Each structure stands twice: as C-alpha cells, then as structure tokens.
Amino acid sequence: MFKGKGYTGRILRINLSTGKISKEPLPDFVVRNYIGGNGFSVYYLYKELEPGIDPLGSKNKIVIGTGPLTGTLWPSSGRFSIGAKSPLTGFWGEANSGGFFGPELKYAGYDAIIIEGRAKKPVYIEIFNGEVAIKDAKHLWGRNTKEVTLELQKEDKETQVLCIGQGGENLVAYASIMSNLHRAFGRSGQGAVWGSKNLKAIAVRGTGRVDVANFDKFIELSKEAHRKVQEDEAARQMFTYGTNLLVSAKQAIGEFVTRNHSTGVFEGAEKLAAEVLKEKFNGRPRACFGCSNACKEVYTTSHANPWAPDMVTEGPEYEGTMAFGSNCGIDDYDMILYVSDLCNKYGIDQISLGIAISFLMECYEKGLITKKDCDGLELRWGNKEAVVALTHKTAKREGIGDLLAEGVKRASEKLGRGTERYAMHVKGQEVSGQDGRTHRSVALTHAVGARGADHLRSLVTVDQLGYKAAARKRYKDLFKGKSKKEQEVILNELCNPYLENYKAYAVKVTEDIFAIRDALVVCWYTCGWPPIFWIEDFARIMPLATGEEALGDVQELLKIGERQVNVKRAFNIREGLTREDDTLPKRFTEEPMPEGPGKGQVANLKVMLDEYYRLRGWDLETGMIKRKTLKRLNLPEIEKELDKLKKMID
Amino acid sequence: MPKILIVDASKCVGCRDCELVCSAKHYQTFKSSLSGIATIKFDEISRDVPMVCQQCEKPACQAVCPVNAISRDEETAALVINYDLCIGCKACVSACPFGAIHFDDEEKRPIKCDLCDGDPECVKICPSEALKYEEADKATMAKRRESIEHLPELLKLITGEKG
Numbered sequence: 001m002f003k004g005k006g007y008t009g010r011i012l013r014i015n016l017s018t019g020k021i022s023k024e025p026l027p028d029f030v031v032r033n034y035i036g037g038n039g040f041s042v043y044y045l046y047k048e049l050e051p052g053i054d055p056l057g058s059k060n061k062i063v064i065g066t067g068p069l070t071g072t073l074w075p076s077s078g079r080f081s082i083g084a085k086s087p088l089t090g091f092w093g094e095a096n097s098g099g100f101f102g103p104e105l106k107y108a109g110y111d112a113i114i115i116e117g118r119a120k121k122p123v124y125i126e127i128f129n130g131e132v133a134i135k136d137a138k139h140l141w142g143r144n145t146k147e148v149t150l151e152l153q154k155e156d157k158e159t160q161v162l163c164i165g166q167g168g169e170n171l172v173a174y175a176s177i178m179s180n181l182h183r184a185f186g187r188s189g190q191g192a193v194w195g196s197k198n199l200k201a202i203a204v205r206g207t208g209r210v211d212v213a214n215f216d217k218f219i220e221l222s223k224e225a226h227r228k229v230q231e232d233e234a235a236r237q238m239f240t241y242g243t244n245l246l247v248s249a250k251q252a253i254g255e256f257v258t259r260n261h262s263t264g265v266f267e268g269a270e271k272l273a274a275e276v277l278k279e280k281f282n283g284r285p286r287a288c289f290g291c292s293n294a295c296k297e298v299y300t301t302s303h304a305n306p307w308a309p310d311m312v313t314e315g316p317e318y319e320g321t322m323a324f325g326s327n328c329g330i331d332d333y334d335m336i337l338y339v340s341d342l343c344n345k346y347g348i349d350q351i352s353l354g355i356a357i358s359f360l361m362e363c364y365e366k367g368l369i370t371k372k373d374c375d376g377l378e379l380r381w382g383n384k385e386a387v388v389a390l391t392h393k394t395a396k397r398e399g400i401g402d403l404l405a406e407g408v409k410r411a412s413e414k415l416g417r418g419t420e421r422y423a424m425h426v427k428g429q430e431v432s433g434q435d436g437r438t439h440r441s442v443a444l445t446h447a448v449g450a451r452g453a454d455h456l457r458s459l460v461t462v463d464q465l466g467y468k469a470a471a472r473k474r475y476k477d478l479f480k481g482k483s484k485k486e487q488e489v490i491l492n493e494l495c496n497p498y499l500e501n502y503k504a505y506a507v508k509v510t511e512d513i514f515a516i517r518d519a520l521v522v523c524w525y526t527c528g529w530p531p532i533f534w535i536e537d538f539a540r541i542m543p544l545a546t547g548e549e550a551l552g553d554v555q556e557l558l559k560i561g562e563r564q565v566n567v568k569r570a571f572n573i574r575e576g577l578t579r580e581d582d583t584l585p586k587r588f589t590e591e592p593m594p595e596g597p598g599k600g601q602v603a604n605l606k607v608m609l610d611e612y613y614r615l616r617g618w619d620l621e622t623g624m625i626k627r628k629t630l631k632r633l634n635l636p637e638i639e640k641e642l643d644k645l646k647k648m649i650d
Numbered sequence: 651m652p653k654i655l656i657v658d659a660s661k662c663v664g665c666r667d668c669e670l671v672c673s674a675k676h677y678q679t680f681k682s683s684l685s686g687i688a689t690i691k692f693d694e695i696s697r698d699v700p701m702v703c704q705q706c707e708k709p710a711c712q713a714v715c716p717v718n719a720i721s722r723d724e725e726t727a728a729l730v731i732n733y734d735l736c737i738g739c740k741a742c743v744s745a746c747p748f749g750a751i752h753f754d755d756e757e758k759r760p761i762k763c764d765l766c767d768g769d770p771e772c773v774k775i776c777p778s779e780a781l782k783y784e785e786a787d788k789a790t791m792a793k794r795r796e797s798i799e800h801l802p803e804l805l806k807l808i809t810g811e812k813g
C-alpha cells in the first residue's frame with residue numbers, strides 16, 4: 001500500500017450486481033507507474049476488462065480517478081477523470097472535467113472508485129466519508145441532471161453530485177455525465193455506460209483532509225504558480241471572456257468549424273465573438289476548484305429572450321458555440337445558449353450532438369435524405385427550430401433522434417446512400433471543433449486519439465495560436481545542435497498551421513505530457529492554452545506532493561506518460577484496432593479548404609502518421625506496438641497478451 | 651488605523667483558493683473546516699459567497715464565551731481565540747450571526763479568521779478582487795462609488811423598466 005502523501009491511499013470498489021462494497025489499499029505499483037487520475041483508468045481498465053465485451057453490458061467497468069494534486073492548492077487541480085470502454089467507439093473511453101466533486105471525493109477518503117456489474121433497478125451511490133451505500137433511485141430516474149443534483153443536495157447543500165440525465169438513461173451513445181450542473185464529462189459516451197448499469201448518480205460529502213509531503217515548499221510553489229496564472233495576460237483574457245475567445249482566433253486562421261466541417265470561415269463569426277456574448281448576457285467568470293484561471297462564464301438571459309427568458313446558465317464553451325452555431329449555420333447566441341443548457345440538462349455531449357445534427361443537415365441539403373426521413377423537419381442550414389427539435393428527439397430517442405443517438409458513424413451506415421462521406425468522425429467519435437487542414441497538427445491529433453476524434457489529449461496550440469516562445473521551450477529537442485538560422489526556420493515551420501513539418505513530433509511530446517497532466521490531475525487550460533505550465537513544473541511539484549523523488553524526474557514522468565499512451569493503444573489493439581482506424585474523414589485530406597485565409601489547404605495525414613508511428617515505436621504498416629517499445633516501457637503483461645493474440649510486431 | 655477585510659461577493663468566482671490557503675497557513679493541511687473563510691456555493695444561480703468573520707465591534711462570540719478566551723488583537727483589531735483558555739463549548743459557533751466560526755471535529759476547536767496578524771493570505775491569493783484588506787474609510791468609500799456606478803441598472807430594476 002502506498003504510504004506517501006498526496007493520496008488517501010484508498011480505492012473504493014462497488015459491485016452493483018452483488019451490492020458488495022469494499023475498500024482496497026492503493027498499490028505502490030500503480031502510483032509509481034501510472035500516478036493516478038486517468039492513470040487509474042488506464043491501469044484498471046486494461047487489466048480488468050476482457051477484450052470484446054459489450055460496452056453497455058455488465059462486464060464493462062467504470063473508473064473514477066482523482067490524482068495526487070486533487071484537493072490541494074496547486075492551480076486548476078479540481079479536475080478528475082472517468083473511464084470505461086466506450087459505447088460510441090467500441091474502443092478506449094474516458095472523459096475529464098472540473099468542478100468540485102473530485103476534491104470532495106478525496107476529502108471523503110478515496111483516490112478512486114471502481115464500479116462493476118449492473119444494478120437490477122435504478123440506483124445511486126451515497127458516500128459520506130467512510131460510509132458508502134447503494135440507494136434506490138426510483139425518484140431520480142427520468143429526471144434531468146439539474147433536478148437530480150438539486151434533489152440530492154436537498155439535505156446537505158455541500159454535497160457534490162455526479163449524475164446522468166435522460167441522455168444516459170436512454171443510452172444515447174454520446175451521453176455525458178454532469179457535475180455542478182454545467183461541468184461535463186462529455187466525450188466517448190460515458191453517460192450511456194452509467195445508464196446501462198442503472199447508475200443514476202453518485203453523491204459525495206467529505207470532511208477530511210489532503211496532506212502533502214513537503215508542505216512549506218509545496219505551498220510556496222503553489223502560490224507562485226497562482227501568481228503566474230493571475231499575471232498572465234492570455235489567462236486574464238480567458239478569465240474575462242472564457243473560451244469563446246477562440247471564435248475570432250480561429251476565424252482568423254480559417255479554422256472556425258462551419259457547416260459540418262465543410263469550411264473554416266463563418267460569415268456570422270462577428271456575431272459569435274466572445275465580446276458580443278459577454279456584453280449581451282452580462283457574462284461573469286466562475287471557476288472550478290482551486291483555479292485562478294476561471295474560464296467558465298455565467299450568462300443571464302433577459303426577460304424578453306425568445307428561447308429561454310430569465311435563464312442563468314454556464315457556457316456554451318467554444319465547442320458548444322461551434323457545434324450549434326457555425327457548424328449548423330447559426331449566428332444567434334440566444335438559441336445557442338438555450339441548446340447548450342438543454343444538453344447539460346439532458347446529459348448529452350454538445351460536440352457529438354452538434355456534429356450529428358450538422359451531418360443530417362448536410363445530407364439533407366445535398367439531397368441524400370428527404371423530409372420524410374427526418375420526421376418532416378426542413379433540415380436547411382440555419383434552421384434553429386430543427387436543431388432544438390433534434391436535441392429533444394435525440395435525448396428521448398424519438399423518431400429520427402433514435403438514429404442520431406447512435407452517432408454519425410452508425411447513423412450513416414444505416415442510412416447508406418453515400419451519406420457516409422459526410423459523417424465527420426474518427427473511430428466513431430464525432431470530430432471536435434478544429435480543422436486539420438488549417439491547423440495541421442490537429443489532423444494528426446484527431447486521427448490518432450485513443451478515444452477517437454478528440455482534441456484534448458494532444459492538442460498542439462503553438463501552430464494554432466502562434467506561441468513561438470512556448471514552442472521553442474516545449475519542443476526544445478528539435479533545436480538541439482542547430483545553427484541559429486536553422487533554428488529560426490524550424491521554429492517558423494513548427495508554428496505554421498499550414499505545414500506538416502515537425503507536427504508529428506509536437507503531437508507525440510504533447511500527448512505524453514498531457515497524459516501526465518491527466519494523471520495529476522490538472523486542467524488543460526494553463527498547460528495548453530495559455531501555455532503556462534509544462535512538464536518541468538509537474539516534475540517540481542510532484543515530489544513535494546507525494547514524497548516520491550522519482551516523480552521529480554522529467555524523463556521518468558515522460559516515460560510514465562508514454563506508458564499510458566501505449567497501454568491505451570494496447571487496449572484498442574486488443575479490440576481490433578489497426579492503422580486503418582487512425583484516419584480522418586476524407587474531407588480533411590481530399591477537399592481543399594474552399595475559402596478564407598487557409599484556402600486550398602489539405603492535410604497530408606500519411607506523412608505525419610508515418611513519422612508519428614516511427615517516433616512511437618509502432619509498426620508503420622499495421623499500427624501495432626513493437627515488442628521493443630513494450631520492453632522499453634516495462635509492460636511485460638501487455639507484451640505477453642498481445643503476443644498471444646498475435647498482435648505484436650517484433 | 652487597523653484595516654478591515656471587506657468582501658465583494660459579486661466578484662467571487664467560487665474557486666475556494668482562499669479556503670485552501672487559509673487551512674494551509676494555520677494548519678499545514680488542506681481541509682475546508684480548518685479554514686477561517688468559507689465560500690458558500692449556489693450552483694443553481696451560479697453564485698458564490700465568501701463568508702468570513704466580520705470582526706464585529708460588539709462581538710457576540712466574545713460576549714458568550716464563558717471563559718473569556720476570545721479577545722481583540724490590539725494591532726489588527728481581529729478577534730482571536732486563545733486555545734489555552736478555550737474549553738471547546740461551541741457557544742461562539744452558535745452565537746455568531748454569520749456562522750463565521752466553524753467547529754473542526756479533528757482539532758476539536760472552533761476555527762475563525764485571525765486576519766493572519768495583519769497580512770491575510772486569502773486576500774493575496776484571491777484571483778478576482780472579491781477580497782480586499784484596506785482602511786475602513788477607503789474600503790467603504792470605494793464600495794459606495796461602485797454602487798453608484800451600478801445605479802443605472804438598479805434604477806431600471808426599481809422603475810420596472812426591462813433591460
């Protein structure tokens with residue numbers, strides 16, 4: 001059992017089939033090789049899930065993981081991770097979000113929760129420090145995430161709640177899990193896994209403490225880190241305007257995802273600018289636990305608002321603005337706020353739903369489907385009523401919503417008629433609000449993401465937002481032994497969003513480092529955007545938190561990060577993944593960007609993919625992990641298993 | 651002239667940095683109930699209100715303390731608990747009209763803000779200027795001025811005009 005600091009040393013295991021609740025010691029081995037947070041999912045899901053199981057069956061498991069920094073003063077450490085095999089992709093599934101549940105769980109005395117089996121009828125789990133109970137959720141089933149949260153807080157308002165809405169209950173393949181009403185574990189359909197297990201919610205109240213190993217130095221460094229965030233100009237901008245700042249930044253490089261990813265400039269972008277949003281709805285910042293960045297914005301609608309009068313909501317984030325705005329040809333924040341809030345209540349991922357709707361719209365506009373296919377809806381670009389109607393239908397799986405609830409991959413396969421071409425997904429997960437043609441590194445990020453087309457596990461921002469100083473520090477190996485002139489060229493090419501050069505390297509390094517970020521767990525803001533903290537900062541704080549000197553070594557941390565990326569890869573290989581799955585919708589590789597600053601750009605995925613595989617030590621042809629890579633990362637069990645399955649290359 | 655700790659709840663972003671830094675300074679741990687300041691969250695309306703001792707001029711806590719364990723610091727004017735005298739009866743917890751004294755069941759003692767001997771940690775860490783530590787006159791005049799800046803909005807509300 002791990003005896004160091006930063007952890008509670010306890011993992012809670014709950015079997016919903018048998019009702020058995022047990023508390024396991026946190027193994028040293030897990031701390032030293034996986035750290036925590038998403039690392040718990042990586043370790044336990046690989047080890048305990050049989051390959052080929054039904055993600056919505058009783059054999060799937062849920063892992064909720066906090067990290068050694070959770071509940072401490074280190075900035076933006078309120079985030080935590082939830083993992084389970086994904087019903088959307090059939091591959092690796094995991095989501096990460098902020099709020100206050102994670103720290104509360106740790107104060108209650110647990111680093112992680114593992115949930116197994118399936119309850120016969122709807123239940124929720126109640127945790128009060130050492131007391132844990134599985135309770136009847138009859139009164140909660142069928143209700144939205146806001147109602148459930150408030151209901152479970154009735155007796156003790158300090159209780160933190162994680163729950164699903166109707167989306168998860170109805171097994172919408174991209175259902176989310178919500179906390180604090182507006183913090184979403186959005187991607188990879190984690191909410192549907194909960195629904196399939198009849199698990200409606202977890203309520204936790206913890207009154208304990210979190211201790212660290214070297215208190216004085218930990219505090220000193222944490223305060224300095226908060227100061228850095230508070231003095232950073234870009235972070236202050238985010239504090240003031242939230243993530244919708246990206247609308248203008250992306251429009252400027254031709255990457256503002258519009259009409260189902262068909263273009264990267266939107267004629268209504270000005271109306272969707274962050275400044276407009278803030279002004280119109282009186283935006284004010286709100287933060288997750290322990291965060292000085294406070295990227296969340298609270299908006300209040302007026303009494304005269306046509307969609308949702310007198311509503312107080314948080315969000316949309318940039319991704320929501322993209323999903324229901326530009327992506328559907330809509331430039332009206334009144335409506336976007338309403339749908340974003342609706343998704344949070346239903347518990348549905350905004351990105352996937354938006355892309356599912358735009359998929360249908362594009363098919364309709366192209367004449368591949370008709371009104372009759374769509375319950376009589378006129379699915380023209382910009383039809384706001386249709387977007388709202390499809391949101392309700394999908395959450396309830398009514399009519400065409402039943403098809404949309406499966407995600408665009410399965411929906412297009414079912415529809416046929418050439419609609420597959422407009423299904424914007426990778427591995428079955430809908431493509432988030434970036435465009436690999438005009439932000440080249442993200443083409444690779446989308447293609448290789450273990451959970452499908454996802455930006456958050458390896459998003460390189462230096463080419464997108466032009467962070468040259470950060471680029472030089474973060475990807476410093478590129479510049480070693482080069483002349484000043486050569487260095488200049490490398491830097492310019494690395495930061496050029498329209499070139500493939502050096503992007504494979506940047507994605508690989510970023511992915512390894514972000515695996516550490518998700519293990520600690522800290523927010524991706526302040527690491528990726530704005531670029532404040534990086535691996536050196538993690539290495540400095542980790543021994544102070546845990547007392548584990550080895551975790552203070554950058555090389556060791558990078559190895560742990562790389563290990564996690566490879567275990568996820570092995571998980572997917574076990575499920576049948578090959579190089580073919582590391583791909584992009586043809587739109588990004590074959591249809592040149594039609595207009596705007598990036599006009600004519602396409603992504604050359606092949607060169608980046610080859611280079612990325614080489615750097616990873618994966619086989620170029622099959623995408624399998626090479627034996628020597630597994631050896632180097634010290635993963636003997638995986639080596640043995642993949643060997644047996646004949647899914648390894650020597 | 652001692653300074654006062656003044657809270658502007660409309661600016662608070664609810665991060666709880668202030669709680670963390672307070673329990674860190676006084677008890678070398680991270681534990682909300684060992685903090686003299688607490689952020690009360692209202693998720694339904696997306697609001698957060700930091701609650702902290704007002705260092706009252708007629709302190710109810712001091713009045714009810716049966717062993718005179720609570721006294722005023724001469725320099726900072728903070729009401730400070732002398733734990734050598736405190737018997738842990740919790741009368742002060744009950745008496746405070748703001749609930750600004752918390753009883754921690756591990757330390758078994760009432761916890762309240764002591765203004766960190768005149769250099770409050772919470773004020774230094776707060777990212778939103780929701781907490782200020784200033785001379786009473788300066789702080790209250792600034793508050794007045796800010797309210798006036800909001801007056802057009804207030805007036806609209808009062809006259810029923812829709813924004």
Ligand code: SF4
Nearest residue numbers: 098288291295523525
């Ligand atoms: S930056 Fe935003 S998402 Fe990240 S922890 Fe802070 S408030 Fe939460």
Ligand code: SF4
Nearest residue numbers: 662663665666668776
């Ligand atoms: S530190 Fe400031 S913004 Fe954060 S909770 Fe405390 S008072 Fe509010």
